[in-house]
Amino acid sequence: MKTWTRRRLLGGALSLGAATLLEGLTGRNAVADPPPVIDVEARRFRFTPAEIPLKAGQAVELAIRSVDFVHGFSLPDLGLRTDLPPGRVTRVALPPLPPGTYDFLCDNFCGDGHEEMHGRLIVRA
Numbered sequence: 001m002k003t004w005t006r007r008r009l010l011g012g013a014l015s016l017g018a019a020t021l022l023e024g025l026t027g028r029n030a031v032a033d034p035p036p037v038i039d040v041e042a043r044r045f046r047f048t049p050a051e052i053p054l055k056a057g058q059a060v061e062l063a064i065r066s067v068d069f070v071h072g073f074s075l076p077d078l079g080l081r082t083d084l085p086p087g088r089v090t091r092v093a094l095p096p097l098p099p100g101t102y103d104f105l106c107d108n109f110c111g112d113g114h115e116e117m118h119g120r121l122i123v124r125a
Helices: 001-025
Strands: 035-044 046-049 050-057 060-066 072-073 082-086 089-094 099-104 118-124
Touching: 060 072, 060 082, 072 089, 082 089
Parallel strands: 035 060, 050 118
Antiparallel strands: 035 046, 060 089, 072 082, 072 099, 099 118
16 A cells, blocks of 8 residues: 555656646646636626637636526527526536627527627637
8 A cells, every 4th residue: 555655646746747747848837727708797687798809829717607597698600508507607618719790699598688688709819
């Protein structure tokens, strides 16, 4: 058991040493920083914020909280779609995007005004 523990500890130290060496050679952290998180609220009949500015080439995560209904979140240009159960945070990882605009919408009918429940990602260089 002691041999296994020593090997495991040594392996972990070697991995840490390799990460430090890689950081020194490349000037970058070998362990990627988590993407920024953008909070979004879904409520009949709007997303807040409805326009989300993003930086081109940067991955982000949307943390979407529905407050009143099982809304849907659809981003057709990226082929992303999920349900948004009320009272929960649903996380949607967005890959790095090129400059442009990307529309998103609620795709679960939530009553009169549903067709106005949409938003836009605005990606700038």
